[in-house]
Structures are given as C-alpha cells and as structure tokens.
Amino acid sequence: MESRYNPADIEAKWQRTWEETGLARTPDKSAKPKFYALSMFPYPSGNLHMGHVRVYTIADVIGRLKRMQGYRVLNPMGWDAFGLPAENAAIERGIHPAKWTYQNIAQMKGQLQKLGIAFDWEREVTTCAPDYYKWTQWIFLQFFQAGLAYQKEAAVNWDPIDQTVLANEQVDNEGRSWRSGAIVERKLLKQWFLKITDYAEQLLNDLDKLTGWPERVKLMQANWIGKSTGAYLEFPIVGLEDKIGVFTTRPDTVCGVTYVVLAPEHPLTPKVTTPERKAAVEAFIAEIASQSETDRTAEDKPKRGIPTGGVAINPFTGEEIPIWIADYVLYEYGTGAVMGVPAHDVRDFKFAKENQLPVKVVIAPSGEDGSKTLEAAYTEPGIMVNSGQFNGIPSESGKMAVITEAEKQGGGKARVQYRLRDWLISRQRYWGAPIPMIHCPSCGTVPVPEADLPVRLPEDVEFSGRGASPLAKLDNWVQVPCPSCGEPARRETDTMDTFIDSSWYFLRYTDAKNESQPFDKAVVNDWMPVDQYVGGIEHAILHLLYSRFFTKVLRDRGLLNCDEPFQRLLTQGMVQAMTYKNPVTGKYIPPAKVNPSNPKDPDTGEDLEVFYEKMSKSKYNGIDPLEVLAKYGADTARMFILFKAPPEKDLEWDDADVEGQYRFLNRVWRLASEFTGQLPTKSINLDKLTKAEKDLRRATHTAIKEITADLEGEYQFNTAISELMKLSNALADTSSKQSPVYAEGIKTLILLLAPFAPHVAEELWQNLGGTGSVHEQSWPEFDPDALVLDEITLVIQVMGKTRGTIQVPADADKAALEKFARESEIAQRYLGDAEIKKVIVVPGKLVNFVVGK
C-alpha cells in the first residue's frame, strides 16, 4: 500500500472506475425503496464556484448514504441553459448563444466531474435542447387548453437596458431589474400570462403538507401569496349610475368611512371628476405617472392625493363623502379603490390628518364609548359604536354582520383577496423556448399543433442588442400558414420566461429520454415526489412556487399523481470569504495586497474593515474550486465544506480549516496503512473482551449510532464528521491494535467515511482487501449492547449546583443512586449537617440535594 496520501492520483482513478462500472447509474425499478435526491441545476456560466460545490456535495452525501442504506437512488444533473447571459455574449462577442452555452456546459461538466459527485449523467437534461423545449412547449399548450394561459394588454415592467419585459418578481424593491440593475419603466404591451392565481388557495393550503421544508421558506411563500379575508363593498356615486367597489379587511369599520380614494389610473377617475377640478386632477395624474417606481415607493414618503370634486354615499349611514385620488392606492391590488377609515387604519389616519379630512370613531375599546379624541388610529378589536343598527356588537363578529347586511342590500359580499398576481411569462428575447402560438387574422390566436412541435429556434439570427426581439425581425420564420385555415399568419415571437424551463425539469429527469411524451406517467409516479431537494435560499419564492404550481396543473391534467413536488427541502447557506474594505473610500482591496495581521490600504495607509461576505469578483474574495481541488483534492474540499458549518448556515472560507481536514484525511490514511490485519467478515466473539477492547467497541458503535442519527431528520454533516474524528482518535489511541475489535473499528471508519470522502474511502477499502466498491456496502448498524457502560459518572448537585461527580454501577436503581450520593465524600463535604428537604434522582445522570436554609 502506498504510504502517502496522494489525492490527485486516487481521485482521478476512482472517478474513471465509477464511470466505467456505472456506480451512479439509476437502478431499474425493483423491490428496493426509491430515493430521489435532487440539487438545483446550475445556469451554465462556464465556471464552477464554491456555491455549486456546496450544493452538489450535500446532495451527493445524501445520495451515497441512501445507496448504502439499500435504496435505489436517482441523483441527476442538468443545465438551466436558456437565459440572457448567452444572448449578451452574442451581442458583446458575436458568438452564437447556442455555441456559447454548449461550450460552457462542456467546461462545467468537466469541472463537476472532478468533484466526484455520483450523478447519473445518462439522464442529463439541457433546457435549451430541442428535445427538452419541445416538451416545455407541449406543457405550455396543456396550460392553454386548460384555460390557464392567456394574453392580456398590460402595463409591464420594461427593462431599458436588456430591452425586455420582466416579471414583477424580477424587479427588486427599489424598482430595479434583478439582472441589469436598471430602473424599470412602465410600458403597455400584449403579453402572455399563466393563471397562477387560480391555484393561490391550494398553493397556500398545501404548504401545511410540506413538513420537510424550512418554516421560513413556507412563511415567505405564504406572505408572497398574501391572502386576506374581507369584503367587497359598493359605494354609490352622487349623480352617476356607477358605483365604487372597494375591498376591505375591516367591513366592521364601514360606518367610519369619511372619504373614498381611487387609484389615479382607475377608470372611474375621469368620470367622477367635476369640471372645476379637472385641470388639477389631470396635473396630479401626470405628475404621478412621470414618477419612477422608486420615487413612488420611497421610504416614509408622505401620502399624496387630491379631491376629485366627486361625491359618494356611504350606503350604511347615508352620509355624503368626498372622492379623492391618491398615490398610495394601487390600481393592481384589490379593486384599485379603498374606503378611508381614518379612525381605524394607520395609513388612513395619516392621510386624513394631512388633508384635514374628518375622523369618525366607530370601534371603541370595551368600556369606552368612542367619544375620546384619537391620537393615533385604533386598529385593535373593540365594540362597534356610532354605527346605527350595529352598535354594541363586538367588531370581530361585526365583520360578518356588515357583510350580511351588504348582501341583503345588494351592495357587497364576502371576498378573499390575494397579493399574488398572474405570472407574466412573455420575454422579447431570442434565447428561450418559443411560445408555440400562431396569430391568424381570421382565426385569432391558434396553438401550434402537437405534431409540429418543437417550434425550433432559427439559427441564423442577428444580435444587435437593441429594439424588438431578434425573432420578430426574421420574416421567413415569423410568416407561417395558419394551422387552422391555412391562410397567411404570424408566429408568436415572444419566448418563455426561463423559470418555466426549471418548473418541470425534475419531472423530465425521471424519464429523460422519452421521445413520445414529456415523461411516462408510471415512471414519473414511481420517482416523484423528490425526497430531498437541495438548493439556495434565493429560490425560496419564485422557482419553488412555480414548480409547485406546475406540479398541481399537470396533476389536474392527469399527467402525474403527486400534489407537491418536493417532500423535503434543504436551503444551503452562502459560501463567504474574508474581504478587506477601506471604509473611507469604500473600495475593496485584494487580500494578496494586505497584511492580515495589520490590514492597511496599500495606497493610502488607512485601516481596513475586515469581514466575511459572499464570494464575488468585485470584492476580490472568490476562491476558485479548481485550485482547491488541485491542491488538496475533492475529498478535502468536501470534508471542509461539510464540517465548517451546518448546511443551512453561511459558511466562512478558511484555508487553515481546509488544512485541518486535509490533516484528518491523512491521519485516517495512516491508520489504515499501518493496519496489517484483515477486515472482519463475521461478528466478533464478545465473551472475553478486555476493558480497552470494550471501550474501543463502544467508540465504534457510538460513531455508527451518532452519524446515522445526524444524517436522519435534520442533516447535521458537521457533527457527523466530528464523530468520525472521535472514532479516528479512539482508534489511534487504543492499546489493542491487534484485536478483532480494532479491525472492526477500521472497517467501520472507512464505511462511515464513504459518503463524505468517497475517493479516500474507496482506495482504503480496496487496499485492505474489501470486496466490491465501498459505496455498494451496507451502511453499518450499531449493536446496542456495545454501547452499554459498566459504570457511569453520576453528577452530585446541592441546590442545583454541581459539586462533583462519582463513578457508580450503570445498573444502579434510583434508591441505590441516592444511597451512593448520600454516602459520597462530596455530599458529606457540601451538605454538612444541613437538613435535606428533598432529593431529586435522575437515573443515569444526577442526584440533586435540596437543603433547608
């Protein structure tokens, strides 16, 4: 056996061997239980970064563990390959998006393979390949047939740099594009939408089924869906037939309405405006329209609005109330109009104070009559007052009473409102799946027949980076006969949001080569749902919500059976590295130019701020995985990443800790190299073990127990590895290296190490004469008898304070424990002749004496 641990040699060798023997290939259906381990597939940028290393390592450990535990495992990999960067490369460097993308894929695949992840590459999925996007288009047609895909003229988010429309979700809260960072403009265009709002209630309710998801992700989705329960109420307008419909969550406060506010864009705005207010209202609307989203939503911005001159009637009190328009009322939400109840809504209170509108109290805390002047809005529940027939009703039940009355009068009803909007999927871009529709002057919008799929992206395209989509400029591609009437028609030139591609890729993996359908129903039902999904928290809302939506729609189309695609979700933290920043100039300084023990700016001499941040080029703190692999090997990189922090927490890169893991693998290597015995094939004779042997055997079986537990439930790779270290330490320190117990320990250590550091484990396994691959062995099981101690350490406390410990027989009962404790020298010393009022005995742990004062 080679005496030195040389990762470079053994890693390449085993990666080749595993490839040849098909270790990672997904087994055929059998009696074995299935396990679908999935990591979020990458965008093929061309370069692997540490974030990738972390996700795929986590999923790989889980996959390898499950294989050893007797599951047939599916652990696939693919490419989220459509998207803007490829098109930008085409514009900037004149390289075709397809060529650029496939080059990147080849490069990244090579890098990924060096990590030693057991991916089944035979199921590789590439979303920009026609044999994939054919089915993306087919699924779009399913949505269309279900009435879930429709076109709408809409004010959309227009990115002036990328020259495209963005989904609401792709605009950050400063009104900037998630990709280009440009301030987004509003523009009217006819767009394709998917009706995700039809599934809002299910998407919300089924969050309860996701017991294996982090609470905070479920919470973020629930907030995003934003369900509110309330009422739709109508306010008649003086002098008009029209009524103003509002949505409110507080119908119980309706008698306190002192004004109504419309969104400036509301169609009723011009109708209710009186001639003398017309000029002012139009000026106000123009001013709002010219404001960017940023200004309109700026923090602590005062609410601005003006009266229209129009008057509405509160149907519950008969009072005449003014109609205003204001910038804080959003046209897109609810009905685009709100009722103003200054006394019981914080915003309305502020708005009323600023604009001298009356405040009318209609809810009072119990015991009060509502005559007190309010300093702030009273938003708590209370008793209805000044509300005519509703006086005296508690506000919570008053909500229903008001709704019932509104229904009786025909002026309202209960209503549930969601914040979630329909999903805008049109992109005026080339590098995406073409929307398979044809616009015919006589037949209207007609789907491309299934037999004609895929609608291929034409290859001969010019990329200028300006104006309309490159597809719209290709006359010979755009012009087609109408599939329905045969007359000249035009193709839809928009492509689909790439989030569509990633909303069903996990289904395609189950049957990746199917040429006649996106996936076979029996096959997809066999593998789905995904048992463990691993990915970044940045996808907590969009990708995960869209995938859930797709799964439900495809289920309703009869294509699969599951309600939820991802049984368990692990959101791994970022990989951060140390950055140096000059707090005066705000500039980042490359670590190579800084003395770590006394960080100063090399140019100005100023003291630098030192902290951990997500790795990025602009901060000069990126660590190239390939360099780490070259220096230490994949096993060390994996061990470091798994050990340094729990998987969901951010991880701080530290070269010294990487060295530490390298040292550990070297120690394991040495232990195994110096072992001259045989790996045991049958169980050990337990009759006459020495104390040292018993201790070692306990260490071995404790490791099995703890590591197995750490990999079930919550994944705690960091503590699992610390248990490996303990076992390794116990083996190194033992005096019974000739014992079969030692051989069992060595064998167990290698088996337990296998999911974490697969190459070293395999090499050591083979060197010690193990049969077959270490990764095909059964995961070890612990012997409970091995864990039993003859003696335990009993803690002796007085008044809850630990005063010392004694050794006692492990099988002593409560009474015996108390006796040992009372007679102990420690108790004698600390108790003296104090009166013992009570003795608490926790078997196996402690005895606590409660004494009188």
Add this chain to the structure above:
RNA sequence: GCUCCUGUGGCGAAAUUGGCAUACGCGGCAGACUUAAAAUCUGUUUUUUUGCGGGUUCAAAUCCCGCCAGGAGUACCA
C-alpha cells in the same frame, strides 16, 4: 414600519431538547523529532460563564416576559 431568524471561549461551532456548558476542529503557547525549517507527533490553553435585565423550576444556553445588537424577507396589499 411589519414578519421571521440569530446571539455560547481568541475563531468556526457542540450540547441526547430542562439535567456536568464549550464535544469536534481552527488558532495560540510549550515540548519531542531535526544542524535548521516544513511536515508530523505529544501536551496545554479558552476560569462562576451562554447579548442584557427580570421570572418559572430542585435544576435554564434551552421555557416565559421586557430590552439591546446583528441578519433575512417584505414593503403604502386597503
């Protein structure tokens, strides 16, 4: 503003879920080996204490209340 999470040695982190706080690793220090260094090995180090203040309990990092600090999500959602 609202919602949620986190706070433990010099550092990353553990703690069977109420029962010896700091496992495991990093770093530091000392020693062995060496002409010397690296590598390796051995030993040692974090000292009434789990952000702060109260409470419950025989017993609190863990449960409850109130603060403080840091982070995340969301943002006029009626």
